[in-house]
Amino acid sequence: MLRLEDLTLFVRAAALGSFSVAAREAGFAPAQVSAAIKRLETQLNIRLFARSTRSLRLTPEGETWLPYATQMLETLQAGLQKIQAPEDEVRGTLQIAVPSDLGRNLLLSVFQDFRRRHPALRLRILFSDNLTDVFKDPVDVAFRYGVIDDASFISLPVAAENRRVLVASPEWISRNGAPKTPEDLQQKNALTYLLRGRLYDRWTLSRDGQRHEVQVNSSIMSDDAEVIHRLALAGEGIANKSWLDVCEDVTEGRLRLILPEYQGDWVPLNMICPHRKQLSTGVRLLYDAVREKCAPLIQKYPD
Structure with missing residues (x-):
């Protein structure tokens, strides 16, 4: 046996x-x-x-x-x-790590609704742009942007088609004018992001199979993706953001797409956990809830 x-x-x-x-x-x-x-x-x-x-x-x-x-x-x-009996399906404490902007502005409402539907469950939510180590850090699951090619943990796709887009507020565009080409970005103020001491100031755009890499200039930098989002809304410059982070702002007119005919980097969203034993009923239901939230937003991505 x-x-x-x-x-x-x-x-x-x-x-x-x-x-x-x-x-x-x-x-x-x-x-x-x-x-x-x-x-x-x-x-x-x-x-x-x-x-x-x-x-x-x-x-x-x-x-x-x-x-x-x-x-x-x-x-x-x-x-x-x-x-398993239904009343025993979702209880205990579920520890979640999520990127700052995505978590606060898109997924927090999902987590709140999920907790209300499962009152025996407690949520511990960690908002951070630092890369969570699901083996060492006190988390059950982590939502993470980027291509996952590490076989040492379980990775489930949430929004596989997510990409970066360039956005700015209507007020900023009115004052400064919208760039017409990727090269024009060098003459505009960019809102750049810092992660573990590295400044992400080289932006990549693609069109008709041709790749453009642009060195941008910025007067404001931050290591918090939500801060970059807020600065873009406040009219401080152009941001290079995940479509999921800014989709609702674009739809409602608070932000506008810059160079929409170009495609930004591919940044799929995944849910990861240390091993398959971690895929409890609660984790699977949360995964379904987050996918349900993200799916219609991905469909709005500009072709």
Whole structure:
């Protein structure tokens, strides 16, 4: 009989490429993970991993069996969720990390409504533009912009088609005039963003397959994305923002698109968590609620 724990450790070791990292994630000693894999190999009568002192990789048999092992775990999790009593589905404390602008101006209302629908649940919300380490920081899930290519944690797409756009207030455009070309941006005041000491003052735009990278100049910089948003609304300059952050302002006329015929960088929004065990009923319902909020906004993205 295959052990559930052994299956879980096999799937995580394959994703992480390391017995020791899988052991640390599960709170086990590395020898326990090694023993679990050996038990599976004995029961299946195959070698799952090719191991050396420097590397760990799946054998062809291991690669063939991995999707079946993953499916078994997912089926079991789905079954457990089906038999849970509704009153026990969402309770306890859910710790969420979210970017400052997105969290305060778009998702806070989602979190409030979610909490009202699940009164037994407590939310602990951390607003920060710093990159959250879901293994070390006290969070259950984090919403994060950008392409996720790290297999060490679970990543679920929220708004895969989200992009950056250039925006400014109608008042600013009236005073300064709208740029006609990407190069014109160099002559306009940009609102630039700082992250971990790095200034993001090179903006990228694309049109008809041609890429333009522009070095912009700014009189105001901030390490808080919400501050950049507020400064744009106040008529201080041009901001290079996620469409999700400014969609409602553009729709209601508080901000206008600059160079709308050009496309900004692709910045998909994802929900990440340390491992599949973290995908509780509450987390899955929150994920659905955030996706439901973001979907119609993405549809408004200017083509």
